[in-house]
Amino acid sequence: MTPFAVFAFLLILTTLALLFPGLWFGLRRRAVDADRKQANLAIYRDQLAELEREHAEGSLADEDFAQARTELQRRLLEEVSPQDEASVSTTQRSRPTAITLLFALPLLAVAGYALLGNPLALNPEKAVAQPQMTAEDINAMVEKLAARMQENPDDTNGWLMLARSYKMLGRYDDAVAAFGKVEKAVAEDPEQLASYAETLAMASGKGLSGKALELVNQALKLNPQHAHALFLAGMAAMERGDRSAAIGYWETLLSQVEPGSELDQMLRQGIEQMKQKAN
Structure with missing residues (x-):
């Protein structure tokens, strides 16, 4: 007792x-x-x-x-x-x-x-606290979700969950395939478009170009202040050497970032370095 x-x-x-x-x-x-x-x-x-x-x-x-x-x-x-x-x-x-x-x-x-x-x-x-899930447990759950999606191919939320799970596990090609199943359904969702673009860039290893950049631009067209899309747009501009555009994207993003946070410091450093190189 x-x-x-x-x-x-x-x-x-x-x-x-x-x-x-x-x-x-x-x-x-x-x-x-x-x-x-x-x-x-x-x-x-x-x-x-x-x-x-x-x-x-x-x-x-x-x-x-x-x-x-x-x-x-x-x-x-x-x-x-x-x-x-x-x-x-x-x-x-x-x-x-x-x-x-x-x-x-x-x-x-x-x-x-x-x-x-x-x-x-x-x-x-x-x-007593229950033991934490192991990597094997997580993989088993993801595989179970993948099997369920084969039986329910019209479940948009299920495909998005599977895509995020694959991305978290570093299985970028599988994540891209899962996003592709619901590409039309997420065409009006800036966050899902930005996540899809980021996953495409990771899977290709070639950065934010081609279809990935198109998805980022589509997200910004829907919401010019979308934080995730602004960050990716700045990265894409840096990759192609457009420092002015990159600085503009990231300065817009700074107003939404918590002052003193890691992201705030990283953005300010990046902006300062690009300004120095521009001079």
Whole structure:
């Protein structure tokens, strides 16, 4: 049992210890009080009988008798007030309430934790972090996805996921083939066009030219401020020796980059070097 479970169990026991005695033994205390009141009532009856006897004998004047009887009746009414009867009635229901709490409180605590908490955390063996996926596991998942795409060739999102997976694994030719399956579907998506262009450049090993550059220009036509496309356009301009165009693309990109980040520093260095060479 975990420390949390022990603490929760002790907390429930403490709560029951505070509530249970008052509910369970309350009736017994009321019974003692009732016995005491019955004794007091008997005394008051005796006193009233004594007053009536003295009044009948003439030893107690009418006025004194009326005053004494009124005071005695007031004290009698206090002993049998309706509030006492209500308290006894409520207390008589205390034991069923105590029994209900005894069973319901732990059950409600467990049910509440099952709904709102993390039951697996109570089991140390299950709470241990699961081992990370290995390269073999990832490759197996990618192959499974590739097999599924052969059965569902119209699944655009599936092909894009497969293309990104191949690209991540360095299987650029396979990634290009996967992008080619959905080329028309991504024609209006700047990010997918930029990713496709980057993958083509990596697969060919010849840089951003030809179809790859066409895809970059298409992405910028859709969104002139697209960060990924601006970066690739600057790279393509550098490759063909167009420093002015490269500086323009990257300076536009700088406004979108977090100041002081690695990309910010790399872009500024590249821009500075190109400006120095231009001079």
